[in-house]
Amino acid sequence: MSSPLFTRGGFALPGTTSQFKTGTWRVQQPIHRHRNAPCHNVCPAGEDPQAYIAEFDAGHIRAAWETLVSINPLPAITGRVCPHPCESGCNRGDYDAPVAIHSIERFLGDQAIAEGWPYPVGKPAADAQAVAVVGAGPAGLSCAYHLLRQGHQVTLYTALGEAGGTLRVIPGYRLPDSVIDAEVERLLQTGIDFRPGQRLGRDIHLDELRGEYAAVFLAVGTQDPRDWSVGGVTPRDLHVGLNVLKEWMAVGSVPQAESVAVVGGGNTAVDLSRILKRAGIPDVHIITHNGLPGPDSLPGDVMRAVPREIEQAVEEGVQIHAHRGIRRLLLRGEQVVGVEMVHMKKLPDASGQLKRTAFEGTETLLHVDQVIPAIGQTIDPAGLEAILNGSAYLKVDEWRRVEGHAGLFAGGDGCSRGGGTVTSAVGDGREAAEAIAATLRGEGLPGKTVSEAIAFDALNPHYFEPLPRNEQHILPVEERIAEVETEQTLDPAQAKAEARRCLSCGNCMSCDNCWTLCPDSAVLRLQDKGATEAPYRFDYDYCKGCGLCAYECPCGFITMKEEL
Amino acid sequence: MTDTDDKALLKQLRVEQPRFQGIVSGHRACLGCGEALATRLVVEACGPDIMIANATGCLEIFTTPWPESAWRVPWLHSLFENTGAIAAGMEAALKAQGKSTKVLAFAGDGGTFDIGFQALSGMLERGHDVLYVCFDNEAYMNTGIQRSGSTPHAAMTTTSPPGKVRMGKRHLKKDIISIVAAHHIPYAATASVAYPSDIRQKVRRAMAIEGPTFLVIHSPCPLGWGHDGSLSIEVARLAVTSGLMPLIELERGELTGAMPIRTPHPVSDYLKLQKRFAHLFADDPKAREELVHLQALADYNIEKFALHSLGDDPQDTDGADTVTRGGMRYA
Ligand SMILES: Cc1cc2nc3c(=O)[nH]c(=O)nc-3n(C[C@H](O)[C@H](O)[C@H](O)COP(=O)(O)OP(=O)(O)OC[C@H]3O[C@@H](n4cnc5c(N)ncnc54)[C@H](O)[C@@H]3O)c2cc1C
Ligand code: SF4
Ligand code: SF4
Numbered sequence: 097m098s099s100p101l102f103t104r105g106g107f108a109l110p111g112t113t114s115q116f117k118t119g120t121w122r123v124q125q126p127i128h129r130h131r132n133a134p135c136h137n138v139c140p141a142g143e144d145p146q147a148y149i150a151e152f153d154a155g156h157i158r159a160a161w162e163t164l165v166s167i168n169p170l171p172a173i174t175g176r177v178c179p180h181p182c183e184s185g186c187n188r189g190d191y192d193a194p195v196a197i198h199s200i201e202r203f204l205g206d207q208a209i210a211e212g213w214p215y216p217v218g219k220p221a222a223d224a225q226a227v228a229v230v231g232a233g234p235a236g237l238s239c240a241y242h243l244l245r246q247g248h249q250v251t252l253y254t255a256l257g258e259a260g261g262t263l264r265v266i267p268g269y270r271l272p273d274s275v276i277d278a279e280v281e282r283l284l285q286t287g288i289d290f291r292p293g294q295r296l297g298r299d300i301h302l303d304e305l306r307g308e309y310a311a312v313f314l315a316v317g318t319q320d321p322r323d324w325s326v327g328g329v330t331p332r333d334l335h336v337g338l339n340v341l342k343e344w345m346a347v348g349s350v351p352q353a354e355s356v357a358v359v360g361g362g363n364t365a366v367d368l369s370r371i372l373k374r375a376g377i378p379d380v381h382i383i384t385h386n387g388l389p390g391p392d393s394l395p396g397d398v399m400r401a402v403p404r405e406i407e408q409a410v411e412e413g414v415q416i417h418a419h420r421g422i423r424r425l426l427l428r429g430e431q432v433v434g435v436e437m438v439h440m441k442k443l444p445d446a447s448g449q450l451k452r453t454a455f456e457g458t459e460t461l462l463h464v465d466q467v468i469p470a471i472g473q474t475i476d477p478a479g480l481e482a483i484l485n486g487s488a489y490l491k492v493d494e495w496r497r498v499e500g501h502a503g504l505f506a507g508g509d510g511c512s513r514g515g516g517t518v519t520s521a522v523g524d525g526r527e528a529a530e531a532i533a534a535t536l537r538g539e540g541l542p543g544k545t546v547s548e549a550i551a552f553d554a555l556n557p558h559y560f561e562p563l564p565r566n567e568q569h570i571l572p573v574e575e576r577i578a579e580v581e582t583e584q585t586l587d588p589a590q591a592k593a594e595a596r597r598c599l600s601c602g603n604c605m606s607c608d609n610c611w612t613l614c615p616d617s618a619v620l621r622l623q624d625k626g627a628t629e630a631p632y633r634f635d636y637d638y639c640k641g642c643g644l645c646a647y648e649c650p651c652g653f654i655t656m657k658e659e660l
Numbered sequence: 661m662t663d664t665d666d667k668a669l670l671k672q673l674r675v676e677q678p679r680f681q682g683i684v685s686g687h688r689a690c691l692g693c694g695e696a697l698a699t700r701l702v703v704e705a706c707g708p709d710i711m712i713a714n715a716t717g718c719l720e721i722f723t724t725p726w727p728e729s730a731w732r733v734p735w736l737h738s739l740f741e742n743t744g745a746i747a748a749g750m751e752a753a754l755k756a757q758g759k760s761t762k763v764l765a766f767a768g769d770g771g772t773f774d775i776g777f778q779a780l781s782g783m784l785e786r787g788h789d790v791l792y793v794c795f796d797n798e799a800y801m802n803t804g805i806q807r808s809g810s811t812p813h814a815a816m817t818t819t820s821p822p823g824k825v826r827m828g829k830r831h832l833k834k835d836i837i838s839i840v841a842a843h844h845i846p847y848a849a850t851a852s853v854a855y856p857s858d859i860r861q862k863v864r865r866a867m868a869i870e871g872p873t874f875l876v877i878h879s880p881c882p883l884g885w886g887h888d889g890s891l892s893i894e895v896a897r898l899a900v901t902s903g904l905m906p907l908i909e910l911e912r913g914e915l916t917g918a919m920p921i922r923t924p925h926p927v928s929d930y931l932k933l934q935k936r937f938a939h940l941f942a943d944d945p946k947a948r949e950e951l952v953h954l955q956a957l958a959d960y961n962i963e964k965f966a967l968h969s970l971g972d973d974p975q976d977t978d979g980a981d982t983v984t985r986g987g988m989r990y991a
């Protein structure tokens with residue numbers, strides 16, 4: 097340790113009262129106790145934003161990114177498309193406005209791409225146990241990477257010629273291919289044995305994989321559009337939403353029409369409607385059973401698309417008919433000329449279950465010349481028939497073990513616990529990798545109890561100042577075209593300013609408050625002030641246990657513990 | 661877990677703290693004592709080249725239980741009534757020897773507002789180069805919580821109990837800062853233990869001046885005021901943000917600084933945390949009247965010193981204690 101620093105020079109030896117240990121008066125003891133931040137507890141990928149924002153705020157950008165990708169290897173991607181439940185949970189929301197966590201995440205991801213930072217993972221030992229991962233979407237990529245971090249050899253099979261899975265269907269105006277390429281290619285360079293063009297049930301077979309590898313993780317997602325009809329009737333020239341999107345991405349064309357009704361309330365429906373607008377179709381409608389996101393909507397009855405995307409779609413002129421069902425297709429011959437809609441809502445029935453109810457007398461007509469269903473996808477059963485047994489998804493337990501098939505794990509959209517988002521797929525992949533590694537080591541499965549998040553009223557907000565949230569720049573509607581990202585990454589100054597807004601819930605921010613305010617000088621400071629670990633020690637010889645430090649700690653990092 | 665019982669590390673840390681430690685642990689102040697904290701903050705800001713004359717009072721008693729001392733600077737115990745005179749003598753003696761060591765006088769509110777007042781007034785009038793610091797905990801605490809000239813109106817002490825006739829102390833808190841400033845001294849200021857950086861700034865300002873300077877620091881006493889020791893800062897902060905304890909600076913008697921209040925808090929927020937004001941919350945018309953009276957006194961201060969801040973100001977009651985990662989606030 098370096099020599100002492102004093103504010104004005106000078107040095108005094110301990111006084112004679114030092115021999116009197118006032119610590120014996122104490123009946124309660126302050127302790128440093130890390131508490132989970134709410135942003136951490138609600139992140140489906142399992143990120144701890146408090147931890148990486150702290151490193152970023154302390155000026156260690158690369159360390160921040162490494163902490164971030166020790167959990168989520170796709171931050172440039174999730175920073176763009178995640179509906180960010182972390183921000184709804186953020187304690188700063190109770191103070192002024194939530195920290196723009198997704199914008200910081202995106203900034204760090206983009207920074208790593210710009211700088212070419214390699215992922216913090218070593219090469220596995222030559223004799224490490226090998227695991228196969230099927231499907232190179234976010235769930236498969238995350239699992240492969242985390243298996244590698246756990247020291248395993250990993251082979252990643254996927255049906256298509258490139259990695260990314262359904263990410264490749266998300267339009268470029270919010271997730272450019274260049275970003276997917278930059279992040280995924282670096283991820284594949286970590287030592288994952290990537291085998292594209294290998295389709296389960298055609299080129300590879302589950303039995304063989306299970307024989308060849310110590311464990312198999314299935315991350316095939318959902319690739320088959322759900323069947324759609326109105327009372328058994330479908331238009332002759334039926335286009336299916338997902339396919340229209342794929343075609344637009346591949347060749348840049350959409351079905352010709354003056355007015356289109358897109359059916360569905362998820363990301364596919366919203367993206368499709370915005371693409372149709374960008375392709376020049378003047379009149380685009382969304383018809384959805386669910387309500388618009390907002391404070392009044394019932395949790396089980398809200399459009400599943402990312403709220404800010406819905407907002408932007410409306411700005412762009414997409415007309416959303418929420419809480420509407422389609423009663424009838426108006427056909428002239430087999431050609432659609434309109435739809436009959438009816439008001440619908442989910443209402444609790446006698447047992448409290450939400451049930452969709454249509455209201456007689458609320459029927460209206462909408463004249464359109466195309467109806468495109470975008471009501472979601474289900475699993476493609478090819479090669480999995482024996483395991484699916486007719487089910488629409490792979491049934492897994494909380495460790496993502498496929499029930500009744502030892503050594504077989506599954507995650508992402510194709511499994512029963514799938515959250516339908518990129519981040520939940522990433523979280524599935526990581527949790528499965530941990531369970532696989534523990535199983536292969538012959539250890540107990542990882543614990544699943546999460547300690548409660550620290551609440552806003554356990555902080556001392558007096559020490560913070562209101563600061564405006566740094567928003568990403570959004571293109572004005574008239575400049576929004578298909579090839580250009582609608583929202584831009586924060587610039588470095590904005591990103592730093594945003595990191596500064598974090599309240600450091602449940603973890604020390606080295607503010608010196610306790611050190612300054614203890615009337616008994618019983619908080620001692622280490623001189624090498626770490627960025628994240630609290631550089632303070634309690635001197636229990638003298639601490640009287642007044643609790644002042646705990647009360648004044650802005651971050652709730654000090655807890656008083658009964659001693660008697 | 662970052663807590664430790666590594667004795668060798670603690671021992672080393674105790675001497676290596678990156679701040680001047682003129683007063684050390686082991687003193688016998690109560691849990692959460694505001695005065696003990698205020699003293700440490702003042703001594704830290706002064707540095708080692710000082711000598712202290714300390715009046716009888718809590719501070720003197722809890723720092724020097726015979727035969728121990730918590731002081732690591734030259735320190736002298738004066739009587740209750742003569743700290744100003746002793747400090748003046750020390751300063752004259754040092755001057756005669758050609759030394760520049762700064763003399764400080766420390767006293768409580770009893771030793772300043774009442775008993776030691778004439779010695780203080782004489783010291784100021786004769787222009788001695790002394791920084792006089794009054795740690796104001798608003799009563800005679802070490803002798804058993806008797807009212808002083810500084811006890812606020814309507815507060816309960818053992819000699820101003822609330823009853824049928826009076827709601828606690830009948831008289832007002834003495835306006836010591838105006839009286840001191842009327843001696844036409846170069847610098848006099850009020851401060852609060854809730855605002856450590858403000859204390860430091862004011863101490864440094866006073867230390868840089870040759871001539872008599874005066875600082876009164878509002879320092880909660882958990883025992884005498886009847887609040888939990890963990891709330892000392894909270895209570896002190898509310899005294900400031902309610903307007904009852906304006907933080908002002910007076911140079912040659914003229915107002916030169918006042919900490920603006922961002923959002924004035926009702927005085928009842930401050931009062932209800934303390935048992936000495938508990939009687940004001942009884943269902944009684946006299947109690948209600950005194951609550952309104954205390955609010956009026958706070959409003960008077962806010963108006964007199966124009967304390968209500970016009971916008972968000974980094975130097976106001978909300979801005980002045982803002983923290984950032986790495987403790988920059990206290991640099
Ligand atoms: C238009 C659209 C927009 C979306 N927008 C968002 C959004 O904004 N935010 C968000 O969080 N989520 C969004 N989603 C959902 C998100 O893309 C998915 O939840 C996520 O990609 C699921 O990841 P996964 O790894 O489970 O599956 P997928 O990404 O679907 O990946 C599955 C992989 O498995 C491969 N595969 C499938 N079958 C086989 C087989 N038999 N053999 C070998 N390989 C196979 C596929 O080729 C693919 O690579 C959107 C989805 C769509 C369709
Ligand atoms: S303030 Fe920071 S630590 Fe707290 S919930 Fe928000 S992002 Fe997380
Ligand atoms: S402020 Fe000091 S004395 Fe009080 S509990 Fe904290 S460490 Fe102990």
Ligand code: SF4
Binds near residue numbers: 632648652
């Ligand atoms: S008061 Fe500040 S320095 Fe002390 S533990 Fe809390 S955050 Fe860390």
